[in-house]
Amino acid sequence: MAPGPFEGELIRLRAHEPEDVDRAFTWLNDPEVRQFLGRQYPFSRKDVTERLLPAPSFASALFAIVRKEDGLLIGDCGLFGASPENRGASLGIQIGDKTCWEGGYGTDAMRVVCRFGFETMNLHRIDLHVLAWNERAIHVYEKVGFHREAVCRDAMFRFGKYYDILVMGLLRGELR
Amino acid sequence: MTSIFEGTLIRLRAREPEDAPLLYQWFNDPEVTEHLAMRYPLSMKSEREFVESVSSPGYAHAGFAVETLAESRLIGGVDLINIRPECRCASLGIAIGDKSFWDGGYGTDTMRTACHFGFAMMNLHRIELEVYANNERARHVYEKVGFVLEGCRRQALYKYGRYQDVLVMSLLEGELRLDHRP
Amino acid sequence: MIPTRSSMEGRLVRLRAREPQDEAAFHVWFNDYAVTEFLAIRYPVSHLAERSMLDSEPALRHERAMFSVETLGDGVLIGNCELRVPGAENRCGNVGIAIGHTGYRDRGYGTDTMRTLSRFGFTMMNLHRIELTVDATNARARHVYRTVGFVEEGLLRDHRFISGAYRDTVVMSILRNEFQEDPL
Incomplete structure (x- = not known):
């Protein structure tokens, strides 16, 4: 059987479950994780629940990233604000489990979610915003x-400071 | 003392329900919408609802009608929207709908007046906009x-049967060139 | 690229947004069996129902783009049409069309409306496929759709019950690379 659209080498994507909220709540309020996020304010448990639990759809498709070897939730990623006419959407990703920051989990999740965008959502373009100093993420x-x-x-x-944001774009056919 | 809402050719004012018929006419004109994000025809009903929803400009949506200083004639609109207050950043949208005012500096004066308002009265730090790559005239203004041109979102727009690039531009606090202001 | 003509205009017709004042004409057409025989409408339609539908109609969008059809020259309201896109991923639009005005049948207005609607669907809504179903006994409509480039794909047997009998429904579609622009 061919691997489904949610399977990568190291990770797989799935919908979130209520049991995921506690773990996500912890890392979404962890300053080391938050330095890469665009959000100024702390997250409440309710914020996290409302962010994770809506069913993924064309308009807003957020997935849990789990490690294949043991099913551990390590982060989330998704495609948001898809325009059906322009066939473009914006990507967001975070690996909240700091022990998975090395080892290729983020790269693998990026490939799976982009492939999902092109092959299942039929997108033409995916873009993302990243803080311009975050060279490690930009490299991925x-x-x-x-x-x-x-x-x-x-x-x-x-x-207390202004930072530049880098806009990056990936067209259909460019995914490696 | 000159009003903050006035440039050398135009004045910004709040939109009024009576503006709807003219806006309806402009935004169903393919020459006007060519460079705008609009692609579906617009009913008078939805135009009226739109005007009503934006007729009280404020920080959340600073939307203005643009009229000439000379004869108070309605010629277009300009909006500062999607404001992120922590970053003091807003997106700007502009349309001169009356085609007889497409040349003559009305667009430039509208841009200057709206941006000046954004920095001087709304305390913005950054105003950004997107412009389609083939719209040379607007880019020049x-x-x-x-x-400042910041980059190009490749093939981000689909219209008229093909993909087009979208340019990203911005203006930071202190960068506005105000020829007509002391 | 400067559009050489409006994306909503053909040779004979213009598509525009529907307005509450279109109600009077719609009420006549959608109570006329010559029109509804081939549509999904079965029961009589009141002014009240038609009016409240138009009053609550949202602005046109990808999910459902509904238009009134008027003549190019003198702006006479002659019909309506729509594209519904139930799933953005498939990029497939479903056509609904009715030329209700009895004075404008068999004169090319339906063909021009279908061409203009299809062009809008492909070039402005970025669709890949446009499909429709038509009563198999409606030879005139099937001819119009074939003229525009639609291909008959299949037959749904005894698909619709109307006027005391079952009728077959024909499924037709056109793909993006098959659509020929009307050169004018």
Whole structure:
């Protein structure tokens, strides 16, 4: 049997369950994880529940990332704000389990979610926003085929300072 | 003392229900919508609902009607929207719907007046906009008032049977070129 | 690329958004058996029902783009049409069309409406396939759809019960690369 659309080498994607909320709540409020996020405010348990539990759809498809070897929840990723006319959507991803920051889990999840966007959602373009100093993440995005498209100057304010945001884009056929 | 809402050619004011018929006419005109995100025809009913929903400009949606100083004639609209208050960043949208005012500096003056308002009254730090790559005339206007080209979102728009690139531009606090202001 | 003509205009017709004041004409058409014989409408339609439908109609969008059809020259309301896209992923639109005005049948208005609607679906809504179903006894409509480039794909036997008998329904579609623009 061919691997389904949710299977990668190291991870697989699935819908979230209520049992996932506690774990996600912990890392979404962990300063080490949060340094990469665009959000200024803390998350409540209710915020996390409302973020994770809606059923994935074309308009908003958020997935849990679980490690294949043991089924452990390690992060989430998704495609948001899809425009049916332009066939474009925005990607968001985070690996919340810090022990999985190395080892290729993020790269594998990126490939699976982008493949899902092109092959199942029938998208033409996927883009993402990343803080311009986050070279490690940018390196992963470039490895899977994303191009650097625009540097939005001073577009993010956190910790008393303005930061640039990099817009990256991946077209159908460019995924590696 | 000059009003914050006035440029050299135009004035910004709140939209009024009476503006709806003219807006309806413009936004069903293919020459006007060519460079806008709109692609479906618009009913008078939805135009009226839109005007009603944006007729009280405020921080959440600073939307204005644009009229000429000379004869108070309604010629277009400009909006500062999607404001992220922590980042003091807003997106700008502009349309001069009356085609007889497409040349003559009305668009430039509208851009200057709206951006000046955004920085001086709304305390914004960054105003951003998107412009379709083939819209040379608009890009020229934006650059003239100080907008900087930040990049290009490849094939991000589908219209008229093909994909088109979308340029990202922005203007930071202090970068606005105000020829007509002291 | 500057559009050489409006994406909503053909040779004879223009598509526009539907308005509450279209109700009077719709009420006549959708109570006329010559029109409804081939549509999904079976029961009489009141002014009240038609009015409340138009009053609550949302703006056109990808999921459902509903248009009124008017003549290009003098703006006479002659019909309506729509594209429904139930799943954005498949990029497949379902056509509904009715030329209700009796004075504009058999004169090319239906063909022009179908062409204009299909062009809008492919070039502005980014569809890949447009499909429709038609009463097998409706030879005139089947001819119009074939003229525009629609292909008959299959037959749903005894699919619809109307006027005391079952009738077959024909399934037709056109793919994006099959659609020929009307050169005008």
